Amino acid sequence: xxxxxxxxxxxxxxxxxxxxxxxxxxxxxxxxxxxxxxxxxxxxxxxxxxxxxxxxxxxxxxxxxxxxxxxxxxxxxxxxxxxxxxxxxxxxxxxxxxxxxxxxxxxxxxxx
Amino acid sequence: xxxxxxxxxxxxxxxxxxxxxxxxxxxxxxxxxxxxxxxxxxxxxxxxxxxxxxxxxxxxxxxxxxxxxxxxxxxxxxxxxxxxxxxxxxxxxxxxxxxxxxxxxxxxx
Numbered sequence: 001x002x003x004x005x006x007x008x009x010x011x012x013x014x015x016x017x018x019x020x021x022x023x024x025x026x027x028x029x030x031x032x033x034x035x036x037x038x039x040x041x042x043x044x045x046x047x048x049x050x051x052x053x054x055x056x057x058x059x060x061x062x063x064x065x066x067x068x069x070x071x072x073x074x075x076x077x078x079x080x081x082x083x084x085x086x087x088x089x090x091x092x093x094x095x096x097x098x099x100x101x102x103x104x105x106x107x108x109x110x111x112x
Numbered sequence: 113x114x115x116x117x118x119x120x121x122x123x124x125x126x127x128x129x130x131x132x133x134x135x136x137x138x139x140x141x142x143x144x145x146x147x148x149x150x151x152x153x154x155x156x157x158x159x160x161x162x163x164x165x166x167x168x169x170x171x172x173x174x175x176x177x178x179x180x181x182x183x184x185x186x187x188x189x190x191x192x193x194x195x196x197x198x199x200x201x202x203x204x205x206x207x208x209x210x211x212x213x214x215x216x217x218x219x220x221x
Contacts, residue, residue: 004155031207042199042211043156050207058208090155092207099146099204103155 002026006091006104013081013111021076021107023091031094032074033058033101034066036087043090049074081111116200121216130187132215134200137181143203145176145183150197150214159198160185187217195219 007022025032033048035058045058049068063085065077074093078085088108094101117135124130136145144163148156160167162174162183173186187194199214 033207033209035209035211042213043209045208045210048207059210092155092209094207099144099161099201099209100158101156101204101207101209103157106153106155 004091004093004102004104006089006107008107009105010108011110013078013109015081015083015111017081019078019081021078021089021091021109023074023076023104024072025074025091025093025102026072027093027095027102028071029093029102030071030096031101032068033092034064034074034076035090035092036060036085037090037106038087046076046089078109083111085109086111116202116212118198118200118212118215120213121218123218123220124190125220126191127189130190130194130217130219132185132187132198132200132217133182134185135182136200136202139180139202143180145174145180146201146204147172147174147185148199148201148211150199156199156211190217190219192219192221 004025030051034046035043037043044060047066049055055066088106090106091104092101146161147159149159150156160172160174167174175184197214197216
């Protein structure tokens with residue numbers, strides 16, 4: 001039981017490039033979500049999903065796309081990377097009716 | 113989702129009890145109060161959750177007064193390894209967690 005797995009752990013992108021951050025969970029959780037954390041700040045919600053095929057925007061969705069084709073996976077796509085998207089990205093999952101969320105180890109993204 | 117207010121930082125010494133208070137004046141009737149802990153370079157970790165009065169687990173206690181407009185996380189006999197950022201969340205639901213800035217706790221020897 002690996003919990004929530006994020007890949008890659010580190011990534012450097014050039015401005016304008018696109019990429020996908022991967023998130024997978026093996027706990028059969030209905031809810032999954034993506035957050036970004038800038039230095040010295042709390043986490044901010046990007047997108048979330050309450051089940052396969054259902055996604056919604058969070059606090060800071062611009063520049064990011066998500067899809068949820070399976071219960072296990074919730075990839076985050078950066079369409080055209082910008083330096084303002086330099087951050088640490090965390091993925092989380094939780095069960096229906098339970099606010100205890102489990103977080104991945106994070107992806108540290110730098111856009112130059 | 114209710115907005116929360118916490119102290120930005122707190123200092124303590126090993127062996128002391130630490131109480132971190134969170135204000136959430138516009139908490140809704142159905143909202144639970146949840147606390148997370150985050151170490152540097154790691155994702156947040158669930159500590160405790162409550163609705164009213166007192167909840168205790170092996171890590172911490174959570175005190176919630178009758179009006180539920182605030183809550184206090186109590187960490188007994190802290191050690192250096194309790195140095196972390198602590199977040200108070202209210203009304204977290206459906207995977208939609210809204211974090212504030214949190215309280216940075218520094219435990220000194």
